[in-house]
Amino acid sequence: MRTTQAVRRGPAAAGGRVRAALNGFAQRSPSRFAILVFTLLILVFTLLFSLPVSSASGAWTGLADSLFTAVSVICVTGLATVDMATHWSVFGHLLVYLGVQVGAVGVLTMASILGMVISRRLGLRAKLIAASDSNPLRIHAGPVAEGQAVRLGDVGKLLRTVAISMVVIEGGVALLLFPRMLIAGMDVGTSLWESLYYSAMAFTNTGFAPNVEGLTPFVEDYWFLGALMIGVFLGAIGFPVILALASNLRQRRRRWSIHVKLTLLTSVILLVAGAVLYIVLEADNPKTFGHLDAGHTVFQSFFLSTMSRSGGFATIPISDLHGSSLLVTDMLMFIGGGSASTAGGIKVTTLAVLFLAAFAEARGVESMDAFKRRIPIDVLRLSVAVALWGATIVAVSSILILQITKAPLDHVLFDVISAFATCGLSTGLTEGLPDPGVYVMAATMFCGRVGTVTLAAALAQSQRRQLYQNPEERPLVG
Template sequence: MRLLTPQHPARLVAIGFALAVAVGTVLLMLPIATESGDSAPPVTALFTATSAVCVTGLVVVDTGSYWSTFGELVILALIQVGGLGIMTLASLLGLLVARRMGLRMQLVAQAETKSLRLGESKRVVVGVIALSLAVEAVIAAVLTGRFLTGYDESFGRALYLGIFHSVSAYNNAGFSLYPDSLVPFATDLWIIAPIVVGFVFGGLGFPVMFEAGRHLLHWLRRAEERITGWSLHTKITVWTYAGLALLGAVSITAIEWSNAATLGPLDGVGKLVTGVFAGLSPRTAGFNSIDVGAMHPSSLLITDMLMFVGGGSAGTAGGIKVTTFALLAFVVIAEVRGEPSVHVVGRKLAPAVQRQAITVVLLGAGAVIVGTLAIMLMTEYRLEVVMFEVVSAFATVGLSTGITADLPAGAQVLLVVLMFIGRLGPITLATALALRERTRRYEYPEERPIVG
């Protein structure tokens, strides 16, 4: 029974998500799940189920035309389970690590023990579910109204489209019932804006949203008691997320401005709206409002970098996370300055956290390199195209240049593995490293090898 003890939370998370993928695969292989009435091939069902549970959005068949309503509802349920599951479990694992390390976490009240108590876990689970459903409901209402009034859809169809795309957006899944994603609505702010709000809120993570909501309620109530400032985690997440979003929006808009296959045919406002969306979506949202395969190679490279970094911790976004990226940047700055320790916004960064960040980044980069090399050996596609698919899978983004469906079965299975590793890897690895931290009783003599 050692598997079920608190010392193995990362293993439990992996097993739980693997079971969800297995159940989803079986359901999608049922004849009732396809429009044709035929059973979906095992690789197609496995790929779709993994993409949904891992809230990625990569597909090998068109979601709206290949799957029946039953199949689409299965995919929607898998997205919701995967999104809520990863957000809840990541928050609980973060809380467990905080207690193990003896630190105060802004998510809940100060604990007196190093274990995760039932009351605290209940608050986290209830908070995640309540926040998620509330945001999804608001976005679904706006989208439903727009589909109903702007595109002559019946109320039932508009409601269905609104709910599906709302859940997909908030969970950063990127699944769409349209064959070209959001290209038909590229300049429609009543569609684009709610989608952006959804994946930004989901991508920031529950701890950040919880803390922001707590400060907002305090301000609205004009409470007299003093409330503490933003936590270090929230500051790093918000500022880094905003900075990378601005970088992506500006750079991609500038590069694609005159591209006749992407932003070129649009007017000035349309170019700005579509370009900004193209810069925000790589934060693992997965929706596209332009033809990704027609983008300039430099835009693809920038998108690769944005996808690899991803969004906030304990959220529905993937990637190595913006906090990991920011912490490494502070480590580099401190080393360049010759400072003996790393300080971030008035706080000293523990050496263990620095090592964990480096480990997550290097292992992530290794997975991308190995995956890219393997698929290039299986196919004849260009490096930038293959790397784009691999990074999109590992970072659970869902953007594609259009080659996913044409890849051989072996390459698609490899993308399945990358999606699963990318979704659970950074979270479980960081948790395992933190929980395994121990004090060394002795040290060897120090020596400095030549670096560089």
């Protein structure tokens, strides 16, 4: 009898030890735990994509293509080394659909949800992990500004917002797309599947298309394209902003944090500025907008500006853009969307803080102010670190791809930034990369999605408190 009880207790005791070990690891380093979760997800999806059941031909998919697809899906990038519409079977497309939903949740938020499953409750540790995803300042030691995106007490609301907003927004966009597909002559089953697929790819800012033609049948359907723009924009502003907007609607008040204001204002400015630049730069290009009238040119320019921020959809061949337009797109992709969003890049608030610091320096004032609020100096330091590490990753990856492919710099730089910013637009370079280049681009996508701040915090051994200060001396700069 004692032996039977001991055997019964064995699996439970082993499960308890595993749970305790994972809890301890999550407590010691939430960012490392998050990266571990994302890495395991990529490995699992790599294995699934490589199986014969995942390909339309029934053959095994090579390691380079299956790994790249897994990274692109989990990191919601949208780049591909195979024809996504024809290479994968129904099972493979279901993996893509499921993978982008999982990847869109975010690195640290996904880790917090897994931690909640392990501990069976959303305790302080899980809240700290999730809050770190909405506010990278929580990764660092020291006080956190009161104007943070999400407070610890609101983390439960944030996780509910993540789930509800994905269902509601994707469902709403699918409802807008479904009748247009029926009008286009598709049957009910195909229309339902592709409307759900397109809505998921829009909100997650991925940009994969389930059909061989892509957006070609809908290139002049502004209802269809407008629905995609709505999904991409809502996915790019970030879950904390969606939570704030939803809370204000319920409580009928308009008290927005500085994070919400900076995100919305900077996003709108970049959207309009990008569209204006495309109108000016592509007006004489017959391959893109040169043959369109004024109304069509304006709409297509706004569509391209929206997708350049991280959406990944395109109604024109990107390689047909002028070099100046490619450079504008590089800048928009590198900036990306809002913090804790489905978009990539260094984030719009990072750009806003850098510009506020530059304006403050130009005016000769010590503090950075926005919307009658003072931004602390540690936020500026973090913004500089994010931008610098992002630029370093892009530079290193570009050098490696240039050496591997000997391709033109503008095309290499474009695809590398698209990978880092998890955008998905491509000049066609990525699809023809040799295996070494595929692995470099996969690593670039991973670093871009995980986030430079999270990656740096995970690689750091520990947070050390410096108990002394060296003498101050000012170097010459500028």
